[in-house]
Amino acid sequence: MTETTFRQALNDALFEEMRRDERVIILGEDVSGGAGGSSGERDASGGIFGVSKGLIFEFGEERVIDTPISESAIVGAGAGAALAGLRPISEIMFADFVGVCMDQIYNQAAKFRYMFGGKASCPLVIRTAMGAGMNMGAQHSQTIYSILTGVPGLKVAVPSNPADAKGLLKTAIRDDDPVVFFEHKALYNRKGDVPEGEHLVPFGEAAMPREGDDCTVVAMGRMVVFAEKAIDGLKDSGITCDLIDPRTLSPLDTETIFESLEHTGRLVIVDESPPRCSVASDIAGIVAAEAFDSLRAPVKLVTAPHAPVPFARELERAYMPGPVDIGRAIEELVRG
Numbered sequence: 001m002t003e004t005t006f007r008q009a010l011n012d013a014l015f016e017e018m019r020r021d022e023r024v025i026i027l028g029e030d031v032s033g034g035a036g037g038s039s040g041e042r043d044a045s046g047g048i049f050g051v052s053k054g055l056i057f058e059f060g061e062e063r064v065i066d067t068p069i070s071e072s073a074i075v076g077a078g079a080g081a082a083l084a085g086l087r088p089i090s091e092i093m094f095a096d097f098v099g100v101c102m103d104q105i106y107n108q109a110a111k112f113r114y115m116f117g118g119k120a121s122c123p124l125v126i127r128t129a130m131g132a133g134m135n136m137g138a139q140h141s142q143t144i145y146s147i148l149t150g151v152p153g154l155k156v157a158v159p160s161n162p163a164d165a166k167g168l169l170k171t172a173i174r175d176d177d178p179v180v181f182f183e184h185k186a187l188y189n190r191k192g193d194v195p196e197g198e199h200l201v202p203f204g205e206a207a208m209p210r211e212g213d214d215c216t217v218v219a220m221g222r223m224v225v226f227a228e229k230a231i232d233g234l235k236d237s238g239i240t241c242d243l244i245d246p247r248t249l250s251p252l253d254t255e256t257i258f259e260s261l262e263h264t265g266r267l268v269i270v271d272e273s274p275p276r277c278s279v280a281s282d283i284a285g286i287v288a289a290e291a292f293d294s295l296r297a298p299v300k301l302v303t304a305p306h307a308p309v310p311f312a313r314e315l316e317r318a319y320m321p322g323p324v325d326i327g328r329a330i331e332e333l334v335r336g
Contacts, residue, residue, distance in 0.1 A: 001193040009162035009194050010051045010183065013169040014089070018059055021087060024173060027065040028074050028091030028127075032056040048093050049129060049188055071101040075126060079109040079178075082124040087173060095130035095182060096142045109178040110153030121176040125169075131184040131222060131272060132309045132320050141309035141316075143221070143272040146279045148180045149249040155179040155203060156249040160224035162192040164247055167201030175203070184222040204251035208260075212240025214334045216260040218283060219270035220246060223321060227270050230326035239334050249279055257283070258291045265296035266333045270326055275303040297336070300329045 004012070018024045031052045033045055046053025056064045067074050071092055078090035092098060098105065105126065112122045132141040149156045155177055159165040165183070172179040209224065210217075210231050219227040224245045231241045242260040246252055261267060267287060271280035284299045302321045310316050 002196055003191055004162055004194050005188065006159075006162045006165050006183075006190045006192070007050055007188040009166035010169055011046075011053055012194075013166045013173075014052065014055060015058070017170055017173045018055065018063065022063075023085065023087045024089065025063045025065065025081065025086055026052060026055065026089040026091065027067050027078060029067060029069055029093050031091055032061070032064050032066045047091070049183075049185065051127075051183075051188075052091070071097050072104055075101040075104040075109070075124075078124050078126070079104055079112070079122060082109070082122045082178075083112060083120060087123045089125045089127055089173065092126060092128040094140050095128040095144050096139050098128065098144060098148070105148070105154070105178075105180070106151055110151050113177065114153060122178050123176045124178040125172045126178070126180045127169075128180070128182060129185045130182045131186055132304070132316055133186040133222070135311065135313055135316060136185075137311040138308040143304075145180075145182050145220070145249055146273050146277060146282070149279055149282070153178065154250060156182070157203070157247065158182045158221045158249060159247065160187070160221055160245050162190065163194045163199070164201055164207070164245075166194055167199045168203075168247060171200050171203060174200075182221065186222050187225075190225070201247065203248045204253050205247070206253035206256040207245045207247055208242060208256065209245060210241060210243035212242055212264070214239050214264060215241045215266040215268060215330050216244065216257065216264045217241050217268045217270065217326070217330065218244045218246065218257060219326075220249070220279060221272065223270040223272055226321065226323045227326050229323040230330065233323065233327055234330060237331075239330060241330060252283075254286055254290070257287065258294065261287065261291050261294040265294060267295065267299045268302060268326065268329050268333060269299065270302045270321055272304055272321065274306040275301055276306055278303060297333050300333050302326050302329050
């Protein structure tokens with residue numbers, strides 16, 4: 001094991017996969033690292049979040065492609081390159097702007113295999129940064145994975161730690177179907193142990209970073225970190241929980257959730273998205289339809305409110321679900 005940051009784990013995955021397969025390319029705004037302003041230094045920042053640092057020097061401009069500010073072009077070119085036999089990684093700087101290229105995702109990349117009768121594949125990865133907590137305002141802070149989780153033909157990955165970030169990205173790049181890969185901005189500096197050597201995380205297999213008897217907690221992305229804090233804080237009061245990190249939302253590992261519920265009988269779902277038509281409400285609906293007999297109490301959702309993300313720091317902190325909110329929901333459910 002080697003301790004590294006979430007950002008470096010992603011960077012390592014990109015280097016490893018681009019060395020392994022010359023068909024892997026990356027394209028997006030400033031993926032070559034930027035020109036450093038007036039300094040003229042190449043690869044000054046390694047992209048807006050530093051994830052693609054150093055790629056340009058090893059793989060050159062034919063495989064590390066800076067694009068105009070055009071999300072539709074970035075994803076459209078990636079989808080076309082995938083059809084032509086490459087394995088592109090299209091980077092959308094902020095997930096909030098997925099709407100600009102929704103046709104290329106929803107009507108093109110996600111539909112190719114089906115519309116061509118299985119004779120064509122679209123091995124496209126769309127990397128994008130999401131999430132609140134960075135004081136970036138309503139147009140650069142949204143958590144929108146629920147919108148794309150509902151699109152047939154897409155796979156959706158949401159890592160919460162460096163090991164999964166690396167393993168899931170490598171799996172995504174090798175997948176023959178389009179994958180949308182969400183990276184929470186507030187996790188880029190998070191450190192954790194990453195296995196040395198080849199490390200792949202299979203899609204559709206949840207992780208369980210905490211185990212207990214009283215409640216099942218399902219959380220995604222940064223909310224896994226907050227849920228861990230909440231669960232650890234409840235130990236002294238005698239409450240223990242299973243914490244399930246789905247890691248991929250499509251495919252979703254429902255079996256792990258059902259098996260945990262058979263033991264605990266209680267479910268809290270933590271989601272940074274607003275509650276309506278969210279992944280939290282989707283999981284609650286699946287449980288109600290397929291595992292209702294396991295429930296001893298109503299399902300509780302801990303989500304952001306149905307409102308845009310505020311810019312003011314104090315309001316943004318109040319907007320986001322946190323460890324206190326999660327702990328309170330667990331206690332209310334367990335103690336009745």
